[in-house]
Amino acid sequence: MATIDLTSDVVALTGALVDIASESLSEQEIADAVEQALVAVPHLDVVRDGHTIVARTSLGRGERVVIAGHLDTVPANDNFPSRLEDGVLHGLGSCDMKGGVAVALLLAATVSEPVRDVTYVFYDAEEIAAEFNGLGRLARERPDLLAGDFAILMEPSDAGVEAGCQGTMRVDIRTAGERAHAARSWMGSNAIHALAPVLDRLETYVPREVDIDGLVYREGLNAVGIRGGVAGNVVPDEAVVTVNFRFAPDRSEADAHQHLQEVFEGFGLTVTDSAPGALPGLSQPAVAAFVATVAASPRPKFGWTDVAQFTQLGIPALNYGPGDPIYAHKADEHVPVEHLQRVHATLTKWLTA
């Protein structure tokens, strides 16, 4: 079985993690290696749940921070194993997010007396459907393991702070008509034509930009699918457009749903997928203190991330990790050595100063 060495530097450790293949639902080998390395660290209590490993200090500090990263990757794309070249580490998962995992593992092993207690969480199955997500499983079944005052998700954020995240909701809008032969179309009613006002409203929709804690979130309302038609000579009696609404975290899911009902008044909506956003929480003391320490200007997170899982548990959370997220899931995925070293140094200082 694979092993990892927590006395190596952050670049070598990132490379070693990349070299353990861990596509979603195939995390056993990497989880075994992480567990084996962490149980050898005297100042940590280690708990395993499936292929998720939780390692905690218990120093009785007045504050507890959760530092989390997922162990899985998307499928390989001619980018395995790792390769270090000109100050950049290339390879599957280097950016999303084994660089962040390497930083967290080194903090866990080397910072034996942090000024705030730390819960490290290394979890499985983040890159696939939400039902498999290891962090979600813990939140449902072992929320005690996630208890804390503040959480840092080490998703790639260009070595800067990305706060909160937007919510997402998908709805189907269905129109009904009456079938008829296209040669006698006045006998029927065309469900595709009936979608004209829906597309008009989408085309003219002006997405909101909203300032929350000094961060500007940009919403988006998009048709992501459209279908209709029975045959080439038939007036169709049904058509469906699927709309995806990305909403700023000042709206709840219920608010988002109500907004869609207003935008598409007169049409029936069916919600097929929904996940709440997360407020940036920059005014919360724990978050503000972290931002001040890392001297970073927070940016808003547009895409949905597991930050929202912590928000649901009432724990302020943000994204802070090495790697430019633009390269996540790409064949030329990579992480700069400078990001790895800087994030490692910053968090070490924050946990020890």
Add this chain to the structure above:
Amino acid sequence: MATIDLTSDVVALTGALVDIASESLSEQEIADAVEQALVAVPHLDVVRDGHTIVARTSLGRGERVVIAGHLDTVPANDNFPSRLEDGVLHGLGSCDMKGGVAVALLLAATVSEPVRDVTYVFYDAEEIAAEFNGLGRLARERPDLLAGDFAILMEPSDAGVEAGCQGTMRVDIRTAGERAHAARSWMGSNAIHALAPVLDRLETYVPREVDIDGLVYREGLNAVGIRGGVAGNVVPDEAVVTVNFRFAPDRSEADAHQHLQEVFEGFGLTVTDSAPGALPGLSQPAVAAFVATVAASPRPKFGWTDVAQFTQLGIPALNYGPGDPIYAHKADEHVPVEHLQRVHATLTKWLTA
């Protein structure tokens, strides 16, 4: 395999034909049954071409009439198998056009010495794109089999004479955009939203009505299909709407195409299917003579029918068959028993008097 009995009455035979499923491109079973029944009739020469059956008398009469009907149907719509109730036969294809096919099959089997030679044609794939049409295939490859002085197409025409037919043209209108993650939709451009003006123009289009030889033709312009979408979280970069234009026979295909280019100015059109209309030709002697015999007032034919194929071959042709065409392609498709019997009696008389 299914069999049909040409000694049954026209109602029972129509029901038996409805009960052999024969959606376009799945006509093997019905074509086998028709071929098997016709080769057993001593006074007919039978030729099969694909799933098209041609059966001819060769009595050396001075005149030859072509009597034609298609064997295929549109997809089922909870209307299979047949059901006889209160003098009406219900079921998929009962109206369009297995009633007409049943009449023609009985004429073929029972009128052994018609006063004019007859070519019966039972063909495949009329309800889909013109390229598959069995009659069109014969017209291109075996025009000798279609030779004649006059043609009757037994499409449903309310047991009256419908003259000429409208043309049909199908075009794809495609919009292009740029893909982006739905969470950062301002980085892309939504091809589905770009279809909004196309649906608006369809929704507000006012179709023309035109008088030709005293018959009023009604045109129609309809979306018959729409599609687009990459994934539930992606701004789509392509969308397509398929539009079907039914045009009066005073427009050529080129005229029809130009009209569509004007209606959808600013969008690119791709013609995927096109068939010309047929002028009613009521002044042609063979047409006028038939109309006088059946004592019918001709009406315009809205739907495209294979009358146009005969027009292209220089053979005067009209539609005359049982069933109200309004019910073609509808879930409650049906044909009155009285129509079946009257059309059968009239044609028997015309072929024997």
